[in-house]
Amino acid sequence: MKFTNFEPISVNIDLEGIGKKIRIFREKRGLTQEQLANKISETCDARTISRYENGESEMRMGRYIELCVALEVTFNDLLPDNTLPAVANCSSSYVKYCRLNEIHKLAADHVINALYLEQNSSFKGI
Numbered sequence: 001m002k003f004t005n006f007e008p009i010s011v012n013i014d015l016e017g018i019g020k021k022i023r024i025f026r027e028k029r030g031l032t033q034e035q036l037a038n039k040i041s042e043t044c045d046a047r048t049i050s051r052y053e054n055g056e057s058e059m060r061m062g063r064y065i066e067l068c069v070a071l072e073v074t075f076n077d078l079l080p081d082n083t084l085p086a087v088a089n090c091s092s093s094y095v096k097y098c099r100l101n102e103i104h105k106l107a108a109d110h111v112i113n114a115l116y117l118e119q120n121s122s123f124k125g126i
Contacts, residue, residue: 013058014055014080015055015056015057015058016054016055017055017079017080017081018052018055018064018078018079018080019052019053019054019055019056020053020055020080021077021078021079021080022049022052022053022067022071022078023053025071025073025077025078026049026053026071029071029072032046033046033049033050033053034046034049036049036067036070036071037049039070040063040066040067040070041066041102044063044066052067060109061108061109061112062102062105062106062108062109064078065105
């Protein structure tokens, strides 16, 4: 199976709620947006962090986990209080994911997308 031309999966997640939590933890750690971006990766900048904090931008799972690691919080800590319990309980594998290199994280993201599409009856047969 080739992993090409994958579109991000839209899930009804409260981006503003996640953004507020990112800002709260960033400020608790005494970090500027630029300092947080530098802790994450070379491809992240202060503007990206600003967009996350304002709920203006979705992020891939890998970036979400990188934020958790950089902020020294758990997967669940960044989820808004109104998040579905099923989503909140998926933190058991995030530590393993964090230890993957960037290529393997991207592959994991694609596998998750493929599994979701396979499971969704409207996408069967693709």
